[in-house]
Amino acid sequence: MSETDDNVLELSGLEVGYATSEGMVTAVDKADLAVRRGEILGIAGESGSGKSTMAVALLRLLKPPGRVLGGSITFRPKDKAPVDLLKVQGQQLRTLRWSNLSYLPQGSMNSLNPVMRIKDQFADVIIEHAPARRSEIDQLVPRLLEQVGLEPRVARMYPHELSGGMKQRILMAICIALEPDVIVADEPTTALDVTIQRVILQSLADLRRDFGVTLIVISHDMGVHAQLVDRVAVMYEGKLVEVGDVRQIFKDPQHEYTRSLIDSIPSIGKEAS
Numbered sequence: 001m002s003e004t005d006d007n008v009l010e011l012s013g014l015e016v017g018y019a020t021s022e023g024m025v026t027a028v029d030k031a032d033l034a035v036r037r038g039e040i041l042g043i044a045g046e047s048g049s050g051k052s053t054m055a056v057a058l059l060r061l062l063k064p065p066g067r068v069l070g071g072s073i074t075f076r077p078k079d080k081a082p083v084d085l086l087k088v089q090g091q092q093l094r095t096l097r098w099s100n101l102s103y104l105p106q107g108s109m110n111s112l113n114p115v116m117r118i119k120d121q122f123a124d125v126i127i128e129h130a131p132a133r134r135s136e137i138d139q140l141v142p143r144l145l146e147q148v149g150l151e152p153r154v155a156r157m158y159p160h161e162l163s164g165g166m167k168q169r170i171l172m173a174i175c176i177a178l179e180p181d182v183i184v185a186d187e188p189t190t191a192l193d194v195t196i197q198r199v200i201l202q203s204l205a206d207l208r209r210d211f212g213v214t215l216i217v218i219s220h221d222m223g224v225h226a227q228l229v230d231r232v233a234v235m236y237e238g239k240l241v242e243v244g245d246v247r248q249i250f251k252d253p254q255h256e257y258t259r260s261l262i263d264s265i266p267s268i269g270k271e272a273s
């Protein structure tokens with residue numbers, strides 16, 4: 001196996017912009033990034049640095065006025081030939097997006113259907129996107145709930161009966177129902193209190209341990225990266241300014257901007273070193 005086969009994703013010269021009345025605004029500026037299979041990669045940077053834009057571009061969920069202006073994204077799903085994600089279309093894209101790439105968007109806790117029991121929400125996704133597993137739903141749902149630390153009885157509940165942290169964990173469980181290669185989680189702990197944040201981070205770590213899934217975790221909070229990720233990529237004004245082992249970066253940041261991000265959370269910064 002060559003070294004690049006270990007990379008589940010490779011972004012090369014990715015350039016994304018938004019068409020505005022003042023012209024094209026660059027949101028991701030020639031980003032090069034390799035994501036290793038089975039790793040937890042953090043994307044750090046302040047609000048507006050381009051993290052979400054990079055994520056939606058690689059998930060092919062970018063909407064106008066956003067536009068990919070250049071580059072390539074090689075994706076190597078475990079059961080399929082490598083593809084350039086920027087070139088796939090139609091059914092091939094839909095299959096890849098559901099079966100191989102999963103997305104937990106920012107604020108996704110509010111995306112559960114309020115009038116459907118949790119079990120039916122799992123069933124909907126499985127029947128639509130993994131019909132071969134339809135007969136397993138009754139056994140699968142409690143297993144998936146357990147995986148994220150929730151009791152089987154939660155399956156019979158409605159979203160309004162659940163806390164924000166529980167809803168976030170249900171969405172993570174729905175994500176893994178389809179056994180994707182990669183899960184992209186955008187600000188998975190934002191708006192949750194600190195104790196719940198720790199539970200969510202632990203559940204994400206467990207998903208990687210138990211399923212070998214690759215996780216890309218976007219967070220403006222370096223504390224999240226310190227607690228969870230193996231490597232971190234730091235974005236500043238659309239550019240990836242630093243990528244490396246999270247402990248190394250906390251110990252010896254190479255870029256002034258990275259240092260300021262770490263200094264903004266001194267207590268957690270110390271915890272990681």
Ligand SMILES: Nc1ncnc2c1ncn2[C@@H]1O[C@H](COP(=O)(O)OP(=O)(O)OP(=O)(O)O)[C@@H](O)[C@H]1O
Binds near residue numbers: 020025048220
């Ligand atoms: N629909 C849009 N139209 C024009 N510009 C946009 C649009 N969406 C994002 N941008 C710009 O693109 C840049 C990157 O935004 P992006 O949301 O990707 O950053 P981010 O790091 O994910 O921040 P946040 O965490 O606040 O979402 C910013 O300058 C933003 O103003």
